Amino acid sequence: MLRDQNIIVAPTEADPTFLQNIHELGIGVVFTDTDSTFDLPLDIIRPSGDSTYVWQGSDQERVGRRYHILSNTDIQLMLHDASGGLDFVIADVDDWKIIPLENTIAKLHDVDTKILVVARTADEVRKMFSILDIGVDGVILETDSIQEVSDAVSLQNQSSFEMTAARVTAVREVGDGERVCVDTASILHMGEGLLVGNRSNFLFLIHNESVGSSFTSPRPFRVNAGAVHCYTPSPDGTTKYLSEIESGSEVVIVTKSGASRRAIAGRSKIERRPMLLIAAATTSESGGIIAQNAETIRFVRPDGELVSVTHLKEGDKIMVHATPAAGRHFGMRVESEYILEK
Known part of the structure; x- marks a missing residue:
């Protein structure tokens, strides 16, 4: 289901041309409220009510929850729920981004729960993947811009040189x-x-x-x-x-x-x-x-x-x-x- 450090794209609407373009860029997961990917081989993360989200892919469905992180109390709640068997958690942070996510990664890195975080720009995507030198498991990039997705993919990819x-x-x-x-x-x-x-x-x-x-x-x-x-x-x-x-x-x-x-x-x-x-x-x-x-x-x-x-x-x-x-x-x-x- 989840490869290490996925870029997940969350468009405003599931436009078939946009989905085709991000698929060609190597994106394999979309975050959307629809269950249609227009026959493209894409996984979907969609809401299922009461802050619960379902990850639909080629394997079994996975269940997660979304948390608006405002204080350590929210992180403790997320840790409690993750320990209860959640497959993934989605952390949405506002002005304070780095410290809350460092605390989240430090507390959850030994728990078998994937950490996803919401980002709005390609630069934020890159930053999220390097926090505590471990990074999160996936970043949900909220954008309708192909260029922003392309920039995020480019920043994340590590070049290999033929020696x-x-x-x-x-x-x-x-x-x-x-x-x-x-x-x-x-x-x-x-x-x-x-x-x-x-x-x-x-x-x-x-x-x-x-x-x-x-x-x-x-x-x-x-x-x-x-x-x-x-x-x-x-x-x-x-x-x-x-x-x-x-x-x-x-x-x-x-x-x-x-x-x-x-x-x-x-x-x-x-x-x-x-x-x-x-x-x-x-x-x-x-x-x-x-x-x-x-x-x-x-x-x-x-x-x-x-x-x-x-x-x-x-x-x-x-x-x-x-x-x-x-x-x-x-x-x-x-x-x-x-x-x-x-």
Whole structure:
């Protein structure tokens, strides 16, 4: 019935065109007072009287209740009812949203009852899914806007990057240049980093600085990413130049397997440093990156081991994200445009 972290759409009325459009966006559940989905494969959550709601799907019906959360008393009532066997609860909060939902999740996360919450915008949907780093099980988005639904789906989806091993073809000093350190507002883990490159279709996995040494302390929030001109992906599918990253910018944190998550840049530091050019190639694409010449800049080998840029040599294999070349217009990919980058 309920997958983890569903987006559920609650339109004003069940218009067949609107339902078809949200179904094509991947929505599988609608919140409505009708029992018709116009032959579309959609689950329905509908009222059945006295604050009770029924979830109708391909499996058995589930029963839940809706609660207007104004105080901890309402949360206690919801917990009491959930413990009595409700399949799901719907929390509707007003001005105070985060603290009431944190309290709700903290109290109900061990109970076998799904937590749904009402939202009015795509930004609220995203926020609800990250509360207490656990999030709710589903968000009911009250909207008649296809764009709002599309934005919510886009914000929720986690991109996956196809990663491959590339052979290093050149490592050489190129003099001084401005490099960018991206200090995120997140703790980055072993194996995570940013995708960065001179070309938007050939991006190197640059590891974070969670690995310290006898000369440096770990900085697990930082990626010494590369020169100011380099590209890095944004969560919306566009690219940014590293020079554009600033406090509040969103960046994409990636692992060697291609899994990704969003992070916020707390700041970026641009400083003049000695630089290296690293070039590499796969069987079909080639590219390069200009990065600082320092031991703390590390690439990732196919086996997950890290290799410092200062120890990198021709013939080494490192992880990259490589795709066929395409043009870019203000960060947006343009498939049919001819482009040659050197």
